[in-house]
Amino acid sequence: MLPITDLGAGSGWPVPLGLRDLPAAQRQAPWTWDPLREGHLGIVGAPRTGRTSALSTLAAQLATRFTPTELHLYAVHTGSLLGLESLPHVGASVRGDDLPRLAQLLSILTDPPDPTAPVVPLRVLLVDDWDRVGEELDRARAGVLRDRLAALLRRGPREQLAVALTGGRAALAGSLGQLVSRRLLLLPADPIDLAMAGLSSASVTQHPAPGRAIDPSDGTEVQLATLVPEPTAARCAAYLRELADRLPSDARPVPGVATLPALVTVGELLSQQGVLVIGTDGTGSVGFEPSRGQRQIAVLGHRGTGRTTALCRLAHAIAGAGRPLAVIGALAELPTAAMAFGIEDADGLIAARR
Numbered sequence: 001m002l003p004i005t006d007l008g009a010g011s012g013w014p015v016p017l018g019l020r021d022l023p024a025a026q027r028q029a030p031w032t033w034d035p036l037r038e039g040h041l042g043i044v045g046a047p048r049t050g051r052t053s054a055l056s057t058l059a060a061q062l063a064t065r066f067t068p069t070e071l072h073l074y075a076v077h078t079g080s081l082l083g084l085e086s087l088p089h090v091g092a093s094v095r096g097d098d099l100p101r102l103a104q105l106l107s108i109l110t111d112p113p114d115p116t117a118p119v120v121p122l123r124v125l126l127v128d129d130w131d132r133v134g135e136e137l138d139r140a141r142a143g144v145l146r147d148r149l150a151a152l153l154r155r156g157p158r159e160q161l162a163v164a165l166t167g168g169r170a171a172l173a174g175s176l177g178q179l180v181s182r183r184l185l186l187l188p189a190d191p192i193d194l195a196m197a198g199l200s201s202a203s204v205t206q207h208p209a210p211g212r213a214i215d216p217s218d219g220t221e222v223q224l225a226t227l228v229p230e231p232t233a234a235r236c237a238a239y240l241r242e243l244a245d246r247l248p249s250d251a252r253p254v255p256g257v258a259t260l261p262a263l264v265t266v267g268e269l270l271s272q273q274g275v276l277v278i279g280t281d282g283t284g285s286v287g288f289e290p291s292r293g294q295r296q297i298a299v300l301g302h303r304g305t306g307r308t309t310a311l312c313r314l315a316h317a318i319a320g321a322g323r324p325l326a327v328i329g330a331l332a333e334l335p336t337a338a339m340a341f342g343i344e345d346a347d348g349l350i351a352a353r354r
Contacts, residue, residue, distance in 0.1 A: 001211065004057055004225040011065045013037075017057060018224040020215065031184075031215065031222045033058070035124070035162035038182040040153055042171040043164070043213075044193065045186025050211050050224065051166035052080045054186075055126050056236040057225050058164055060243055062124060063087045068250035072121045074105060076149065077128035078136065083237025084126075086244040091256035096133035099142050104257045106148045113160045123161050125152060130167035130176070153179040172196040172216075184213045184222060258282025266313070276317040278310065287317065326352055 007016045007030065014032035021028055033041050043054045059081075062071055066089070073089040075081050076096055084093045091108065094101045113120045127133060127149070137146040153176070155161045163180075170176050171183065173196050185193060187208035191201050197216040204214060211224040227239040260282045269277050269285045277287040288294040299310045312333055318325050319335035326339045326349065334340060341348050 001209070001229060002223045002225045004060060004227055007061070007225050009064070015058070015061045015065060016225075017054070017061065018211070018213070018222045021221045021223075031224075033164070033182055035122070035164075035182075036157045039156060040162060040180045040182065041164040042177075042180035042183045043166045043186065044169065044171045044183060044197075045166070045213075046168070046188075046190065046193075049186040049188070050226075050231070051186065052077075052128050052233065053211070053226055053231040053236060054184075054224050055081060055128050055164065055166060056084075056227055056231070056240065059084055059087065059126060060227055060240060063089050063240075063243060063247060067248075068121075068254055069119050069252060070121055072123045072254045073126070074109065074123065075126040075128070076102065076105070076133055077126075078132050080128050080233060081126065082233050083240035086241045088244065088247055088249050089254060091254040094257060096136045097140060099137075099140060099145065101257045101259070102142075102145055102149075106145065106152075108255055108257070109152055109161060110148070120160055122157070125161070125163045127163065127165040127167075130165045131170055150176075169193050169196055183216055184224075185216055187212045187214065189214070266316075274321075276314060276321060278313050278317060288314075290323075324352075 002018060013036055014034035016030040016032045018031045019028045020031040035041070043051055045051050059073060062073060068089045071089055072091050073087065074091050075084050075093040077093070078096055081093055084090055092101065092105050094105050096102065109123060109125060113123070133149070134146050137143065152161065153163055165171065165180065169192065171180055172185070172193065185197050185199070187204065189204065194201055194204060197214070199214060199216065199219060203219060205212065205221065209223070211226055213222045213224055214220070215222055228235045258281060261280070264280050269280060271277060272285060272287070274291050275285070275287045275289050277285045279286055288297055297314065299307050299314065301307045315325060315327060315338060316335050319337050325335060325337060326341060327334055328341050328349065329343055339352055341352075
């Protein structure tokens with residue numbers, strides 16, 4: 001095991017993640033990543049070989065070597081990268097099945113950085129278990145989001161974007177392997193994975209220590225650093241939270257993705273002139289603007305998803321704006337100014353329209 005403290009302090013690129021063994025020179029040297037020179041990073045391995053722990057180490061190293069003004073950190077995962085959001089550099093840590101927040105995150109990363117800013121930060125995206133994230137998006141029929149995520153790999157430091165991902169053998173070959181130029185293969189590895197990396201089973205340690213990896217570019221063994229002994233997800237998360245408490249805060253917040261509240265009341269929503277406010281997007285009130293042509297509004301969903309509640313809120317917003325309101329059917333808690341009609345009361349509705 002290699003504690004992260006053994007990597008030493010420092011700032012800027014390259015970022016050390018472990019130690020490589022150089023037996024010919026009878027010494028060890030830092031194994032580093034510098035996206036400005038080397039491109040995206042791929043940490044490849046089977047489940048439970050330390051992929052998530054490696055990304056947690058990378059996140060901690062980035063947080064200690066850069067300020068939030070210099071580097072913005074984002075993550076997409078399957079619920080594995082816990083505690084990351086406590087770091088002041090992190091704009092969003094999003095689960096792959098949280099489609100609305102993922103779409104917002106991809107928009108942030110796709111937009112070009114502000115060239116007028118005094119310091120243009122490098123945006124680093126961590127993706128834990130690339131293969132599983134893609135499978136979740138496919139199951140959700142969100143192929144567009146999957147394609148947008150993959151398209152980020154075609155961008156690079158010139159657009160102030162770097163990606164560090166973990167995954168299986170797909171990161172060793174094919175289109176994904178061609179886009180990830182800096183790679184590590186975690187041990188123990190399947191013989192097929194070794195062959196795809198251009199390595200033979202005979203050249204690899206048969207019973208590797210936890211955190212051991214191979215650099216496919218030259219075949220050297222690497223010992224990755226860990227945040228804590230026996231780095232479980234919970235222990236790594238606790239380390240990141242403690243690290244966040246020690247880091248200085250930054251006056252300028254990192255552009256992020258809002259988290260929706262589990263419940264919001266009408267009294268918590270800010271009214272807006274000319275807007276029929278119905279809810280929040282996590283940052284402010286949202287609604288419809290009839291003056292801009294938003295006059296035909298459909299509330300859709302399965303039974304039990306809150307269709308009637310949403311329609312009732314919309315009815316109160318219309319009445320509160322001083323607009324005439326007619327309700328067809330049995331809608332509970334009608335505004336006092338509303339005109340109620342039965343489903344078959346066509347004559348009454350026609351008269352009201354006149």
